[in-house]
Amino acid sequence: MADNISDAILDAILRTDPKARVACEALVKTGMVVLAGEITSDAQVDYSQVTRETILDIGYDDDAIGFDGRHSAVVLALTEQSLRQF
Template identity: 60%
Template sequence: MSHYLFTSESVSEGHPDKVADQISDAILDAMLAGDKNSRVACETLVTTGQVVVAGEITSKAYVDIQRVVRDVIKDIGYDNPEIGFDYRSCGISVMLDLQSADISQGVTESEGLHTEMGAGDQGMMF
């Protein structure tokens, strides 16, 4: 008989991981609102007074990433530098590039016999 231990992480409201997820989600939503065919692989890191947004995006939409980041942080309620995070004064580094040609080739719908779309580099393993 085999025994397995199953664990998972759960973080509370306001945790940097949740803030980062909300920022990435808001960037995705803004891109899709401007271009429904946007391809977005956006990761966000949040630490005391700093936000880093990085990844690959291909879209016809223009999105003011810094504005989206500040709006999310403001909506969450981080507006006091004394607690370590303020939407008005936090540093924001944006390092976004176009989607790589290799990933694009894997997710671009083909013609002819093989018309399936791939999933790029995204996947869930369990």
């Protein structure tokens, strides 16, 4: 699930900003997803929505099976990448 979420975030960003720089990882625990990393982009992406849609798309849509994308917490720990010139 974590790889699917990270890939979906990257795809959503690159759709509108092909020059974006993205280093985004997902950590998944029952009922919670943490997105962490660095993103530099002009794209306007709702990371929580992309995360939830991805969870639902792969079939996690019921708390009885351990995960429901509609009710999962999504924690964002994303910053812009630093621009370091040498």
